[in-house]
Amino acid sequence: MIRLALPTGDVRGETAALLKEAGLEVSGYAAGSRAYRLRTEGREQVRVRLFRQKDIPIQIALGNYDLGICSLAWVEELLRRYPSEAIVRVCDLGIDRGGLYLAAADGGQALAGSGRGLRIVSEYANLAEALAVRLRLPAYRVLPVWGAAEAYPPEDAELALLAAPDEEAVRTWGLRPLQQVLETSAWLVANRDSLAHRDLTPVLGRLLAHHPMVGEPQFCLPRRLPAEVSRAASALAERGSVRLALPDGHQQPQAVAALTAAGLHFPGYEEDRAVRRPTSTMEGLEVKVIRPQDMPQQVALGSFDLAITGRDWLLDHLRRFPSSPVEEVADLGRGRFAIVATVYQDLPATTVGEAVAQWRAQGRKAIRVASEYTNVADHYARWRHLGHYQVIPVSGASEGFVPEDAELLIEGMETGRSLAANRLKPIERLFESTTCLIAARRPLEGRRRKLVEGLVSRLREAGAGAPTGPREG
Numbered sequence: 301m302i303r304l305a306l307p308t309g310d311v312r313g314e315t316a317a318l319l320k321e322a323g324l325e326v327s328g329y330a331a332g333s334r335a336y337r338l339r340t341e342g343r344e345q346v347r348v349r350l351f352r353q354k355d356i357p358i359q360i361a362l363g364n365y366d367l368g369i370c371s372l373a374w375v376e377e378l379l380r381r382y383p384s385e386a387i388v389r390v391c392d393l394g395i396d397r398g399g400l401y402l403a404a405a406d407g408g409q410a411l412a413g414s415g416r417g418l419r420i421v422s423e424y425a426n427l428a429e430a431l432a433v434r435l436r437l438p439a440y441r442v443l444p445v446w447g448a449a450e451a452y453p454p455e456d457a458e459l460a461l462l463a464a465p466d467e468e469a470v471r472t473w474g475l476r477p478l479q480q481v482l483e484t485s486a487w488l489v490a491n492r493d494s495l496a497h498r499d500l501t502p503v504l505g506r507l508l509a510h511h512p513m514v515g516e517p518q519f520c521l522p523r524r525l526p527a528e529v530s531r532a533a534s535a536l537a538e539r540g541s542v543r544l545a546l547p548d549g550h551q552q553p554q555a556v557a558a559l560t561a562a563g564l565h566f567p568g569y570e571e572d573r574a575v576r577r578p579t580s581t582m583e584g585l586e587v588k589v590i591r592p593q594d595m596p597q598q599v600a601l602g603s604f605d606l607a608i609t610g611r612d613w614l615l616d617h618l619r620r621f622p623s624s625p626v627e628e629v630a631d632l633g634r635g636r637f638a639i640v641a642t643v644y645q646d647l648p649a650t651t652v653g654e655a656v657a658q659w660r661a662q663g664r665k666a667i668r669v670a671s672e673y674t675n676v677a678d679h680y681a682r683w684r685h686l687g688h689y690q691v692i693p694v695s696g697a698s699e700g701f702v703p704e705d706a707e708l709l710i711e712g713m714e715t716g717r718s719l720a721a722n723r724l725k726p727i728e729r730l731f732e733s734t735t736c737l738i739a740a741r742r743p744l745e746g747r748r749r750k751l752v753e754g755l756v757s758r759l760r761e762a763g764a765g766a767p768t769g770p771r772e773g
Contacts, residue, residue: 302346302503305360305368307353308336308697311486314395315369322506336700336722346503349704352696354423357489361385364705366494367503369393373400373424373463373484380426386492390504391511393486398465400424400482402431403475405454419443421452422461431461431481446593446695448548450475451576455543455588456603473576541584542751545599545607547592548574554635554735555608561762564755584751599740600626605752608632612639612673612712612733619675630737630759633766637714637733639673640726641680644703652684652728659707666690670698670706677710680730699724737763 306315306329316330319340326338326348336350351359356370357378363386375389417439422428425444432440443452449462450473463484464470470477488507494500546569547555553571566587568578578587590598595607596617611628618624641652649655659667670692671677681689692706699722702709712733713719713726737759744752 302367302498302500303365304340304346304348304503305351305356305365305370306338306348307356307370307486308350309353311353311371311396315486318393318395318510322510324503324506336697349700350697351700352694354695355697357385357387359705360489360491361387363491363493366491366498366500368489369486370489371396371463371484372487373427373482375487375489376482377424377426380430388490388492388495390488390490390495391508393488393507393511396484396486398463398484399480400427400484401462401464401467401470401480402478403450403453403460403462403470403473404458404478406471406474406476417441418459419452419457420459420461421445421449421457423447423449423463424461427481428461446591448576448589448591448594451588451590455586456598540748541586542606542748542755543586543588543604544755545595545604545609546574546578546587546589547595547608547610548589549591551592551608551610551635551735554632557634558608558632558735558759558762558766561765562758564758582751584747585755596624596626596738599738600624602740602742605739605744605748606755607738608735609738610635610733611731611736612676614736614738615731615733616673616675619679625740625742626738627741628736629739629756630763632735632737632759632763634763635733635735637712638726639676639730639733640711640713641728641730642702642709642711642713642719642724643707643727645723645725647703647725649727655708655727656684656686664707667708668692668706669708669710670694670701671710672696672698673710676730680710 306326313330316326319326324340326340329338338348338350340346340348349365353370354374356368357375359365360368361378375387378385378387418437419441420428420432421443423445425442428442432442443457449460453460453475460475461481467477488511490500552574556569556571559565565581566578568575569589574589576589578589580587592609593613595609596614598604599607600621614626614628617626643649643655647655647658649658656667665688667686667689669677669681669689672694674691674693677691681691692701694701698709698711699718702724709724710730719726737756739752739756
């Protein structure tokens with residue numbers, strides 16, 4: 301059986317067309333099914349599993365999958381930190397072309413300061429670290445984020461390392477591209493041991509017939525930065541305004557509803573539209589839209605005074621940093637769902653203890669726990685005394701990990717349809733998550749204090765009158 305890892309997301313259409321051209325059509329792949337396990341037409345010896353692109357190089361390196369298709373950027377991100385991992389770049393498939401760009405705020409505003417260093421924001425934290433070392437920056441800080449790196453300069457970072465189709469796309473985000481660090485596209489990658497010892501011809505042969513093997517990709521790391529950038533400082537400026545972070549993605553409609561109920565409206569931030577810097581209708585209040593996963597850390601660092609995020613991400617942050625100053629100050633009462641421990645539907649167990657006994661009887665040396673909430677998962681494994689366990693971090697499409705790549709999944713459950721579509725069942729409820737307002741326990745004075753207290757009061761009152769029950773999804 302050949303194990304093939306394919307990407308979810310926007311690249312599905314191009315990938316499906318490429319596979320079909322090579323005679324490897326995957327049923328239901330291009331259509332965007334809820335299921336994460338698919339099959340190739342007429343090729344029962346090929347097992348297909350869907351992942352977020354960020355997770356595919358890790359799965360290939362671990363040997364869980366023989367072949368995979370993903371962006372070269374995520375392969376290089378893994379190899380920058382773990383250069384000896386068992387992953388081989390096989391060939392450039394010529395789709396999903398773009399680049400990794402180093403960029404600064406357009407016009408160079410907010411780049412001159414006290415010389416204490418630079419903040420580099422990126423999803424590609426390992427590549428950003430390599431870049432900082434290559435540039436011999438005397439002082440720097442890499443800010444790893446889940447996404448939306450373009451939103452951070454100039455207020456919260458001086459530089460961003462981000463993926464974009466081209467330089468023009470970088471400019472549309474209000475940034476100035478300094479250099480393309482890596483030309484990216486979707487590549488076929490393979491596990492080194494599988495390539496050496498297994499017959500992968502039914503898949504590999506067909507893809508290589510259309511896309512010959514090429515040499516290793518080349519980085520174009522700059523040796524120096526423009527003078528105005530190199531003088532940038534990372535010191536937080538003293539400010540008289542209050543900064544509020546609002547979420548994008550799935551939590552955006554819940555945040556819009558909560559703000560509307562509180563009588564707050566920020567032009568540019570609607571249920572189906574979000575600019576990164578909506579217009580603030582309140583004097584002394586700045587608003588920025590970022591990923592909810594990144595908000596607890598940003599509030600803890602002092603970049604924002606208030607943020608609307610999910611209780612799930614707040615608790616995951618606090619599991620890692622128990623002494624963090626961040627706390628929930630208002631339950632906004634929307635978007636409620638349960639964080640649950642789930643197992644494969646066919647497992648004859650109704651409790652975690654019974655499940656552990658089953659896995660031990662099957663000879664499992666380490667119980668694999670997959671989750672986006674890695675810190676919650678680690679705490680749960682210790683609390684439930686799982687013994688020898690391994691937490692597998694994932695960035696999405698997590699329902700497909702069980703049972704082949706993990707025994708247990710810590711996941712959010714709203715209606716349960718996605719779990720059922722992937723033959724999973726909840727075995728224990730951990731806690732309830734909801735959209736909430738968070739802040740840091742640090743003193744504020746004067747006008748800033750009054751503004752924060754007023755916002756908290758209005759949102760808390762709006763949350764108390766919110767409708768109950770989970771949203772559909």
